[in-house]
Amino acid sequence: MTGARRPAIRTPDQRIRVFVSSTLRELAPERAAVRTAIERLRLAPVMFELGARPHPPRELYRSYLAQSDIFIGIYAESYGWVAPDETVSGLEDEYNLAPPGMPKLIYIKTLDHRDPRLDTLITRIRDDDTAAYLPFTTPDDLAEHVLSDLATLLAERFDAARAETVAEDQVRDLLARVPVAYTRIVGRDRLVDDVVGMLAASGSRVVTLVGPGGIGKSRLAIAVAERAAEHFPDGTVFVPLENVLEPELLLATIGYALGVRDGPGLPLEQRLARALAGRRMLILLDNFEQIVSAAPILVSLYTVAPDAVFLVTSRAVLRIRGEQVVEVPPLPTKDPDAPYSLQRAREAPAVALFVQRAAAANPRFSVTDTNLAAIVGICDALDGVPLALELAAARTRTLPPAEILRRLDHQLTLLVDASRDLPPRQRTLRSTIDWSTDLLDESARTMLRELAAFSPGFTLDSVERLSRLRRWDFDVFAAMESLVDSSLVSQAEVDGQIVFSLLVSVREHGLAALSSEGREQEVRDAHAEVYAQLTREQAPLLGGEGQAEAVTRLTLERSNLRAGVRQLVARGDAETAADIAWRLYIFWWVGGYLTEVATWMEELLGRTADSASDRVRAIVAFYVGWRDMWQPHSRQVAASLIDAAETFASQGDRLGVAMTLTVASVAEMNHSEPDVTVSTARLTEAARRFDAEGAGWGSCLALVALGRLALLGQRLHEASALFERAVDASQRSGERFAGTIALHHLGRMRLLEGRLDEAEDAYLHGMAGSEMLRHDEGLAYSLEGLCAVAAARGDAHHAGVLSGAATTIRQHTAVVDAPPFLYHAAFLERLRGDPATAALVDEGEAEGAELGAYEAAERAREHVLHAREQATRRAEMSGMTAPRAP
Structure with a gap:
């Protein structure tokens, strides 16, 4: 490449990078096949589908090419787009910009016709003795070629490092000690094992633990070094780089830790190579970020010392060959399967660390039902960052957890480290952040x-x-x-x-x-x-x-x-x-x-009472009316909403009119003495307006409300028909949310009619829609409906599980419904009439209360599938028809 050097933009994983050049739309299936082949070899595909920009500028792909190791070109029919002020397409430009020494693998699709300019480019490639090319016909065919050619290329390029033998006493007694950990590491066991496995793997050269200040990189590295000892019979060297600011001092600092001194005769790098030759050692480089520009020196060292393995802690990726990057995450603050369960959060790593350090700071500290919520809140507020948790825990000497949580809005001034023996950069969170941003x-x-x-x-x-x-x-x-x-x-x-x-x-x-x-x-x-x-x-x-x-x-x-x-x-x-x-x-x-x-x-x-427009006032009235429509004064709310509807009508907002009429009707229905005639007229008009606008979601909601009015009048058949129409309106529009509401109502009707399998289907489909939308409240309704079905069948324990899970969701979302909507409770009460089944319900509810929302949904689905499979087997044995699978 010629001209000014472009900024380097590397892929995040630091593996061998394979740049893939082709037209995007024409060869989308082929690009997907090539990506899969590259990743099967654990290499890094450099493809703009993986980046943030769908149309990468020339500077961007120049930079990616500059940091890639292998070039793959895929050519079919199109030459590609030629940008303004350019003479060649991006496709040809990428080939031109690939460095002469970069291995090039070219694949040409077998076709009867090709753009003439692309034919000219392919002819030039065939004359280029640095490029290998093959024809292909299908994406699968291409994937096989790429997989085979890359494997061959890597084998040919492999260069085994040569080791020299040195006397054993050259490194004896020269190992720097790994610092002793004064506290037990919390929540990192699996990560420690993973990193040990990476270090112990054949061919491993450097593993970098990356994370912000205070995330626990150094503590993790110490634990890894302790657990990895059996894999490194020649010991572990700990090299602190905290006070090393000059990159050129890296080798000298490592040499000092090893007992190898610089001097005349041989360069220090060669001295280190001789000292390390034949030694299976782990070298732990702590706090590398401030001399990250010295990373290439590290490459030269592990090239000449092939048996040494490096474990690095750094705030920044080193971006060197052979580097495996491990991002050190914050400690989990809750049980991912039950994120709303305080009791299960009690065992979360972040909570465990806070408790451990709080107990060390204040021997009288203990976790109680009273302070548990505040402790979990602290861990959430501090993102599970170990340093922050430790600093906060130190404050339990003078403040209870609830008071610490209250003050966390000003955490940077609150969390002043009380541990005088920590390095200055860790005495406050501000110092760790300042140090990072200065770089x-x-x-x-x-x-x-x-x-x-x-x-x-x-x-x-x-x-x-x-x-x-x-x-x-x-x-x-x-x-x-x-x-x-x-x-x-x-x-x-x-x-x-x-x-x-x-x-x-x-x-x-x-x-x-x-x-x-x-x-x-x-x-x-x-x-x-x-x-x-x-x-x-x-x-x-x-x-x-x-x-x-x-x-x-x-x-x-x-x-x-x-x-x-x-x-x-x-x-x-x-x-x-x-x-x-x-x-x-x-x-x-x-x-x-x-x-x-x-x-x-x-x-x-x-804030804007004097200047707010009529439209703003109408929107405010709509949302306030929605919030207040369940209150006893709902008739006043309805009146306010009707005024808002008139404003929307005057401005030509037809959907606004329909939405506001619907909410006003629901508010009227919630009155102790609802005017059913008025509500019916408003909802009918709203449904008509929604239909005219093609808003299936709105039609669905209006029809559900009309169905509820029919239920109030004990017109069950009419209600059922309206709910069916609501489901159909939702399905025709392609939306899912309003449809879940309609399905819950339809499921209720089928349940009351004794059509349990159909009710179960409705609730299952509603649950699937709620899962897709991540709508927890909808999941609660589905689980309650399935609970009622299970209770109607006498399945007491499962009904209790679903009830307990739904109750937990409601507690988390603070959703309180009118008693008629909690009809599953009546089915449970029937089971509670018998002491034996009552015990099963109670046991199930306690179990369900600890389930996460989506955990409970999966449990419900599996239960139905299992029951229907059993029914199918029984039916097959008896020659009867079984319920269909959901």
């Missing part, structure tokens, strides 16, 4: 400060939106990569998407910096605009087939969406805040945020 370049520091406006869980797309609003003049992708590498920003995969977060302490540090610079509000305003844009894009999808995807997308960043609205409310931007609230009605309902939105809207109206 960043100015672009990354700017990004980190402004990312503090985000709540945990945001996407790269949202960061790029912020960058455009803030006019950042640097590469967002590269800066984000730097922050991730430095462990100041964490990333996780959620529902197939990468989301990013800042630890609480890092975020507060950034906000403090923004505030001191007088820029906090302008950054928060830009953050709010990011989520206003996202709302306008995703809201139209919520009512149809894209509902699940839109809910998933919004749920990924729900905390930021809410933070954006809160910022708009705080600054009094009534129109934008109300518009976001209105557009996302279905999402707020699915997420259980409607009451919270009502509170925002009331606050918004209070």
Whole structure:
């Protein structure tokens, strides 16, 4: 390559990188097959499907090529798009930019016709003696070629390091001791075993434990070294790099730990090579981040000392050959299978560490039913970060857990380390963060400060939106990569998407910096605009087939969406805040945020009472009416909603009219003396309007409400028919949420009719929709319905399990329903009439109370499948027809 060197952008896993070049759409199946083949060999595919940008600019693929090891080209019919001001397509440009010495594997699809310019490129490739090429016909055929060729290439390129023999006394008694751990490591047993396995594996060279300050990297490394001792018969060397600031001192520091001194005769690197030759040793390099530029020196060392293995702790990835990266996560703060169970959280690693350190700080400390919730809250608030937990636990000498939790809003000033023997950089969380941020370049520091406006869980797309609003003049992708590498920003995969977060302490540090610079509000305003844009894009999808995807997308960043609205409310931007609230009605309902939105809207109206438009007032009335429609004064609520409907009508918002009429009707129905005639007329009109707008979700909800009115009048057949129509309306529109509500009502009717198998089917389908949407309240309804079915069949223990699980969900979501909706309780009461079955119900409820929502759903589904399989076998034996599988 010629010209100025481009910035390096590497793949995150540091394995051998295989760059794949092809047109994207034309060869999508082939690219997927090649990716699978590369990953089977544990190599890293460099493919833009894996990145953040669907149309990578030239600079980006230049940078990826610069950091790749092998080039694969896949060519079919198309030459590809030629960008403005370019003379060749990106496809040819990638081949041109591949370094001459890079191995190139070219695969050409057998076709009758090809773009002439692509034919010219292929002819040139065939004349290039640095490239190997083969024809292929199908994606499977291509995958086999790639797998075979890569394996052969790696075998040919393998270069075994040569070891020299030295006298045994050259390294005897020169080993630096691993520090003694004064406390038992908590919650890391599996991770310790995994890292030991990586170190012990044949060919392992360097394992880097990466994480932010205070995450417990050094403590983990010590535990790994202790457990790995049997794999390293020549011992372990501990090399502290905390006070080493100059990269060129790396070898000297390692040599000092080994007892090898620099001097005349041989370079220090060769001295170390001779001292380590033939020695199966573990060298633990602690706190490498401040001399990360010395990483290539480490490569040269383990190349000449092939029997040594390196364990490194660092805030940043080293980005060297042979490196295996292990991200050290925070300690879990709850049982993932039952995240709402306090008793099961008691055994969570973060809680165990807090309790251990609190007991050490205060011998009188103990966990009780009274303080357990506060302890779990502390662990959640501190993200399970060990250093933060230890610092907080030290405060139990003077503060009870509840008071510590209350003060955590100001944690950076509260958590002053009381342990005088810790290094200065660990005496407060602020010092650990300061130390990390000082190592960043100015672009990354700017990004980190402004990312503090985000709540945990945001996407790269949202960061790029912020960058455009803030006019950042640097590469967002590269800066984000730097922050991730430095462990100041964490990333996780959620529902197939990468989301990013800042630890609480890092975020507060950034906000403090923004505030001191007088820029906090302008950054928060830009953050709010990011989520206003996202709302306008995703809201139209919520009512149809894209509902699940839109809910998933919004749920990924729900905390930021809410933070954006809160910022708009705080600054009094009534129109934008109300518009976001209105557009996302279905999402707020699915997420259980409607009451919270009502509170925002009331606050918004209070701040803008003199200037709020009629539309804003109508939206506020809608959400407040929704919140209050279950109250005894629901007739006044209904009147307020009808006024809002008139406002929407005057502005031509037909859906607004239909939605408000529906809620007003439900409010009327909740009155002690409901006017059924009025409610029926309003709902009928709402259903008509929803149908006219093609809003199947709204038609479904209006029909469900009409069915409930029929139930009030004891018109059971009519109610059943309305619920069936509601289910059909939902299914025709492709949405799932309103459909789950209709299925719950239909299941209830089938249950009352004694059609238990059909009721069970309705509840199971409703449960599947709620799972897809991650709607816990819907899961509770489904589990209660299945509980009633089980109770009707006399299955006391299983009915109790489902009841206990549903009760736990309701407690967590704070959902309280009118008694008629808790009809499963009546079925349970019948079982409680017999002492034997009553005991089974009680036992089941205690078991179910400890289940997580989705754990309980899976239990319910498996129970039905098992029962129906048994019924099928019995029916086959007797020649009868069995219930169908759900």
